[in-house]
Structure formats: structure tokens, C-alpha cells
Amino acid sequence: MTAPRKKTWRALHGIVLLDKARGISSNHALQQVRRLFQAEKAGHTGSLDPLATGLLPVCFGKATRVSGLLLDADKSYSVCARLGQRTDTADADGEVIEERPVPTLDLAQVEAVVGRFVGEVDQVPPMYSALKHKGQRLYALARKGIEVERPARRVRFDWITVDRLEGCELCLSLRCSKGAYVRTLIEDIGEALGCGAHVTMLRRTGLGPFMDHPRMYTFEELKMLAEEGQDALDRVILPTDSALTGYPAISLDADSTFHIRHGHPVFVAHAPPEGWFRIYGADGLFLGLGEVLDDGRVAPRRLLAAF
Structure with a gap:
């Protein structure tokens, strides 16, 4: 009987701009890409919620040494919210904990409310987050039904635009600083509108030097390139200094x-x-x-x- 062939890992260096799929964790997505490229070492530049899609830079080899710098970079998102409902996670993956009627709203009213959140604001991080309290992740405590006090943090929203307002759906585009939680922003906007809200769709569209419509690749696209050969796949790897153009x-x-x-x-x-x-x-x-x-x-x- 032939022994299974041992996987050969490669010393790759550079960055792949992954378009993360909905429903998987950032670490799961990272490991998929690492195995496909057979990279010895890989890391990502800040987690996206399983519900979220979009830009997740995957760093190989020496590029992992600059990934921390991207954690501090500004980010841009597209987000849609369901007005009139709050959930325990502030997104559609959670359980509905409150329902309220949605008042009659016009675009000018919503834009006025949204405009209050542009600039520097204080945000209370959500319980369902990776922040730690006395050594434990907040989301781990939240899953046990434990809620702890979280100090507000000063974050920044450079701009927020209303892309769609139809019935109970509100869609926005925005750019924010590190540490800003879009789920919290949506909850705060929902409260300011008097009806509550939660995130139904979240997509990261830019990050740091990769802000202006970067070419991202879904995992399915990367698999198709891999079928053409390793050279075709490797051509999507950006040089390490592409993350440092600032x-x-x-x-x-x-x-x-x-x-x-x-x-x-x-x-x-x-x-x-x-x-x-x-x-x-x-x-x-x-x-x-x-x-x-x-x-x-x-x-x-x-x-x-x-x-």
C-alpha cells in the first residue's frame, strides 16, 4: 500500500487580498488559503465576524511581520440594517430580544441622525466581541449569559452615507478608524431613530493602503487559479511593501x-x-x-x- 504523500509547505512572502465568504470565521478562511498556497507561515490582519464578507488581507511569511501595522489602519464598510429589531449579538446571527415599530422616516431625517455619528464619538464595545475582561473574551462571557461593564472608547467615523432606505431596511457606506464597531454604530443609530436596529449584512470594502476598490479574490477564484498551476496562483500575491505605501x-x-x-x-x-x-x-x-x-x-x- 502506498503511503499518503506528505504535503510540501513553501516559504512564500507577500499578501493576498481575500474576499472572505459569509458564514465562516476569519481563521477558517485563513487556513483555507494557507493550505491552498501551501504556505509555511500565514496570518491575517484583523478578524471579520462570520456574518461579514469582504477584504481580509492574508499575509505570508515575512509579510506577517507587518500585519500588525494594518490592524491600526482605517477601514471602509458597506452595511445593511433591519430597523425595528434588536438582537443579543447586534447582528442577524443572534436572537431577537426586542421589537419596536419603525416610525415613518424620510431620507432627510435619517441623514440628519446618521450625521451625528460622523467625527469622533464614544462607543461602548459590544459584549459579543473579542475584547478581554479579566483574561476572558467578552463573547465567551456573553455566551454564558454574563454581561460586564465595558468602558467607552473614542473612535472616529470619517464619513457615513445613506445608500438605501426602504421600509425596515437601511443601508450605509462608511469609513472608520481602528477599534470602531459597525454593529455598535447600527445599534446606536437604531436607538437614535427610536426603533432599534441590528446588522443584516456587513462587507469590508477597504483597509489602509487597500482602500480604493482593491482587487480581491474569493476562495473559489483562488481554487480555479490553482487548477491552472502554481504559477497562476502565485501571481495574485502582492509584495510585502504594498501594505506600507503610507x-x-x-x-x-x-x-x-x-x-x-x-x-x-x-x-x-x-x-x-x-x-x-x-x-x-x-x-x-x-x-x-x-x-x-x-x-x-x-x-x-x-x-x-x-x-
Whole structure:
């Protein structure tokens, strides 16, 4: 009897923009993609609820070292809500806990209410969230019927537009800061309208540098590419520095490249006066992220290329 063939894992580096399907966890989606690409190491850049679809950047190899920076990035969403009903999870996956009549609303009224939430607002995180209370995830406590006090957090909504208002359905598009909960926003808008609301559809449409209609791939599309061959599949992998376009870039000469790659600070002409930036070697290779020291030298902070 022939022994089962051992799977070969590959040392891939870069980012795939996954269009996550509804009904699966972000970790499940990540593992599907990792197995398809046979990547040795993979991580994602912030969970989406199982109900949510849309942009989930999957980072391979050295790109996982910059995934944390994307966690702090702004995000954009499309969301639809059912007015007149509240659920225990604030979305359609939960149980209805309250029903109220929906008042007669026109577009101008709703836009006025929605406009109150643009800018910086204080949000109380939902119990069904991954935040921790005394070492335990809030959603784990919520599933046991335990509710704890959660301090409000200051978050930001850059803009919110009303895309549709029809009967009990309200659909919005928005852009927000890290830490903002769209489910909480919908609940708060529902309360402000006097009828309550919960999320029925949520789709992440952008994140950080991948904000303007990024090309995403469903898992089904990736499987079709895999059937064409590994080269066809690998062509969708974006370079690691595609996630860092918000940082200025500097290029080094050969001597400075040598020292930076060995972890030594160097003086670089025309370097930014402060902050973090992308570093490229004399051959154009992306080396990682650096920072200007008080004495003006450039120090490596997160090197991604081996010497």
C-alpha cells in the first residue's frame, strides 16, 4: 500500500487580498488559503465576524511581520440594517430580544441622525466581541449569559452615507478608524431613530493602503487559479511593501545597505526628519522599515530581507 504523500509547505512572502465568504470565521478562511498556497507561515490582519464578507488581507511569511501595522489602519464598510429589531449579538446571527415599530422616516431625517455619528464619538464595545475582561473574551462571557461593564472608547467615523432606505431596511457606506464597531454604530443609530436596529449584512470594502476598490479574490477564484498551476496562483500575491505605501521611502547606496542589513544605523542624505519609513537597498530590494534617531542617523526597526 502506498503511503499518503506528505504535503510540501513553501516559504512564500507577500499578501493576498481575500474576499472572505459569509458564514465562516476569519481563521477558517485563513487556513483555507494557507493550505491552498501551501504556505509555511500565514496570518491575517484583523478578524471579520462570520456574518461579514469582504477584504481580509492574508499575509505570508515575512509579510506577517507587518500585519500588525494594518490592524491600526482605517477601514471602509458597506452595511445593511433591519430597523425595528434588536438582537443579543447586534447582528442577524443572534436572537431577537426586542421589537419596536419603525416610525415613518424620510431620507432627510435619517441623514440628519446618521450625521451625528460622523467625527469622533464614544462607543461602548459590544459584549459579543473579542475584547478581554479579566483574561476572558467578552463573547465567551456573553455566551454564558454574563454581561460586564465595558468602558467607552473614542473612535472616529470619517464619513457615513445613506445608500438605501426602504421600509425596515437601511443601508450605509462608511469609513472608520481602528477599534470602531459597525454593529455598535447600527445599534446606536437604531436607538437614535427610536426603533432599534441590528446588522443584516456587513462587507469590508477597504483597509489602509487597500482602500480604493482593491482587487480581491474569493476562495473559489483562488481554487480555479490553482487548477491552472502554481504559477497562476502565485501571481495574485502582492509584495510585502504594498501594505506600507503610507510610509515614505528612502533608497540606500551599497555601503549603507550593507550596514543597515547588519542592524547598524547610518546617515542617509534626504532622509525624513522623523517617523518610520520604508527602506530600499541599492539593488531596489525592499529591506524593511526604519526610523530616524535623534542624531539624524537612520536605524533599522523591522528588517524583512536577510543579509
